[in-house]
Structures are given as C-alpha cells and as structure tokens.
Amino acid sequence: MAISNSSGKNSSFKSSPWLDLEAGATAWEDFSPRDRENIVRHYAPKIRILALRMKAKLPQSVELNELISAGSLGLLDALGKFNPELGIKFQTYSENRIKGAMLDELRRMDWFSRGLRQKVKTLEDAMRQIEHETGAPATPRQIEKHTGLSEKEVQQGLEALQNQMCISIDAFHENILTKGDKQDDEPFQSTAFQELVDKVAHLIDELTPREKLVISLYYGEELNMKETAEVMDITEGRVSQLHSQALIKLRKNFKSRYENE
Template identity: 75%
Template sequence: MAILNSSGKSSSSKSDPWHDLESGRVAWADFSPKQQEAIVRHFAPKIRILALRLKAKLPQSVELSELMSAGSLGLLDALKKFDPTLGIKFDTYSENRIKGAMLDELRRMDWFSRGLRHKVKTIEEASRQIEHKTGRQATARQIEKHTGMSAKEVQQGMEALQNQLCISLDNFQENLVGGKNALGENEPYQSAAFQEMVDKVALLIEELTPREKLVISLYYGEELNMKETAEVMDITEGRVSQLHSQALLKLRAKYRDRFDAE
C-alpha cells in the first residue's frame, strides 16, 4: 500500500523536481545538487513512517535510527534506479526499496541473542509436539510444563518468535509487491525461485481458517494495525493478536514440514 504525498504537503506546481522525476522528464543524475536535496526532503518522511511501523514489531534493542539509516539508503537507491517506463508510481517503487533495505539491515544485524534463539527453537519444537499430541494449538502453560521454562521465559521466547515471523512475512510481502521488476530482468533463476515461494506460501495461506486468513489480509495486505483490524472484524485486540500469532505459527510450521525437506 503506497504512502501518497509523503511530505504531508500539497504540491501543485508541475515544475517541482519530483514531478519531473516521476514523469521521466528528468533523470536523477541530471538534477542539480540543490534539486536532488529538495527531492530527498520531499520523500524523506516516508522513511520515518515505514521505520515506525516496522519498529512496532521488533524488540526494544532495535534502534529506530538504525532502521531509518537503512531506509535512507533504500530511498537513494530508489532515486537512482527509478524507471518511469515501467508504469509504477515513485511512491510505490520507493516504498518497496525502503522496506527492503530495512529488512536487509535486520538480517545483517542478527538481532536475536544466542540464548533467545535457543529459547525460540525450544518453544517451536515444544509447540509442534504438543499440537501433534493434542490436535490443538499449544498454550503458554502447556509449553511451560513441557520445557520447564518459567512463564517469563516462555513469554519472551514467544514474543521473539512472533517478531521473527512478522519480519519473515513482511519480507515476503515486500518481495510480492515488488514482483518480478524488483528482481531484475536479468535474474531468471531468482525470478523463478521467487515465484515458487509465492505459490507455496499462497497455498499454505489458503489452508488457514477464514478468520486467520482475514487477519493476515488486513494486517499485511491492507496494513491495518491491531486496533483497526479488531474494529473491522468486530473482535477485541487481544483476539486479533491471538489469531495473528496462531496464523504465523501455522504458516511457519506448515512451510517447514512441507517444503524444507525438498
């Protein structure tokens, strides 16, 4: 979902440099330094908006400034590579590049500590075993009993797991929105591999319950927050969070069980 008029200001003059950029009348490299600075200032607020959205899904240890720094590089990359002949608005194109740069930075940061990563793996395995045995989603109390972890440890691990899953799904969405153009015309192998992943995840999403599918659609497709999703579905925020976590855990487990061994 593109963020229109990122600066929050109305731009009526067609002589503004960002209009020249988006229309293709002038390439980024042909603008003067002053014009380039004006274009960056115009689109820069988008970076903070996207960074705040992503930060809300991450641990406290991840700094907003780190996300914004990565997003700034994504914006500059978008400005240099934007091709108006593709028929894509710069707002849409730059949003994909900015989000992609932030997600790349998170992968480089390795923001899970070794101890937290171990907790996540233990909780994942316990959840699988409990669900297989009972036929139902594992509860926090059941995981505590199964692993011997404290309630606090299980809560930390489950929050970290949900954060990790959110980032994975955000990355999938970012690639899905960018589509084949984001991969480049000269990368047929990556394009084929990406399409295969899209088909697999789409198949798994169809296996979710109707309410789980709706939460995924509203939260990632329409980019509503938990409160807005709750209002649309006429349920509590707590229930939305539960359905959201439940859906992501199912997708992760189904993908691993069905495709990781291939």
C-alpha cells in the same frame, strides 16, 4: 523552486522536480543539487512512516533511528535506479527499496540474542509436540508446563517468535513487490518465483477464516494489533494468538511440503 511541506505534499505542482522524476522526464543524475535535495525532502516522511510500522513489530532494543538511517539509504538507492519504463510507480518502487534496506539492516544487526534464539527454538519444539499430542494449538499454560519456563519467559519467547516471523513475511513481501525491477531476470527465475508465490498463497487459503482475516488486515491493510482487534471485535490478545498460530502454520506447512523439493 517548490519544496515539500510538512505533510510531504508539493506546494507547487508545476515546478516540482519529483514529478519530473516520477514521469521519467528527468533522470536522478541530471537534477541539480538543489532539486535533488527537494526531492529527498519530499519523500523523506515516507521513511519515518515505514520505520514506525516496522518498529512496532520489533523488540524495544531496536532503535527507530537505525531503521530510518537504513531507510534513507534505501531511498537514495531507489532514486538512482528508478526506471519508469518498467511500468512500476515510483511510490511502490521506493517504498519497497526502503523496506528492503531496513530488513537488510536488521539482518546485519542480528537482533536476536543467542539466548533468545534458543528460547524460541524450545518454544517451537514444544508447540509442535503439544499440537501433535492434543490436536489443537498449544496454550501458553501448556507451554509453561511442557518446557518448565516461567510465564514471563514464555511470553517473551512468543513475542520474539512473532517478531521473527513478522520480519520474515515482510521480507517475502518486499521480494514479491520488487521482483519486477530486475531487468536481468531470466524466464526460469521469474517462473520459479511465481511458483513460490503460488505455494504461499495456497497455504494461506488453508488457514481458518479468522486466521486469514488477521493476516489480511495485518499485512494487506497494514493495520496494527489494536486496529485489527477493533475491526474483528475481539481483544488484542486474541488477535496476537490468531496471528501467531497462523504464521506458525504457514512456516511449518511450507517446510513440510516444499523444503525438500
């Protein structure tokens, strides 16, 4: 029996059980224990890759192993529920089940402390007021003056705000890409969800060209801040600023236009 090598690729195309799974030739519950073990080994490297990507957007207090453990449960869930007749590739299906499990674990952990959550709210209120008064995005120095917080406190708060919104957008992506695996969706639910996608897409179109590019590179191409900076030929600090202001605009505009519908 073939097993995956360190890169996660199969060493024997002909006798790889994961190919039978992906093709729908054999259901997960019909594989032998040994084949199940080999299938899990084959897909396991993907869990670590996704965990590392998510960890880069989170505070240092979040342990990588916690994300990997949650992602492993997501993989097992995907293996048991995968249905190739729905027309979704297993790679796409499993990736979003893994990410979904990690996001669920983050929600369970409540990784924002009460003090940090209050600091983020203070910053958001200050940024809205400054932008209303000046007609331009607030700078860290303006926020410091407005709130009385130190430079370090403002920086911590802005990073926390960015992390929070990154996870929110990741959750939205996860919901979009796994929507097709729900067999019991009613037409009304599918229509409502598509309307939500259209609303967010419309709001993204209203961002400045550089903000849209950052969102595209960071979420669409899954580049990190350093890679995005290199592509755009700007500093990482400028990427972070563009990223933060784009996400703030999206959330503020979505609330103001659609929250009371």
